[in-house]
Amino acid sequence: MDRRTILLALAGLTAGAATPAAALPQIDPEGAKRVGRAYLDAHPGQRFDPVRLKADLLPDGWNDAAAARLRARAAGDFRDGRLFIHRGWRLSDTEGRLFALAALTPA
Secondary structure, three states: OOHHHHHHHHHHHHHOOOOHHHHOOOOOHHHHHHHHHHHHHHOOOOOOOHHHHHHHHOOOOOOHHHHHHHHHHHHHHHHHOOEEEEOOEEEEHHHHHHHHHHHHOOO
16 A cells, blocks of 8 residues: 555545545554644644644545545645655655644544
8 A cells, every 4th residue: 555545545534534544444543643743743833723724635525626636735745845754754745734634633
């Protein structure tokens, strides 16, 4: 399973809807939250409101359009050098924000 598949599954988990995550039970929500907490810790001057994050990243919840939009945003982040590196993984800022949303979303 590649990182993009994991990312999209995690985004689905944070959206709380029937998503690709439902088909991927091996996804570790606690692992997603750990990455999200690391992203939050790496951005101490920013305030992260889960309602605003979700509205920005998944305004209409999880759907095919959201997946395409998130992929495009992540690609733009990479092109523009907006990266978050965690334990050797290079994540786009969009991906980091999705993990942050997972960290901020109650179980």
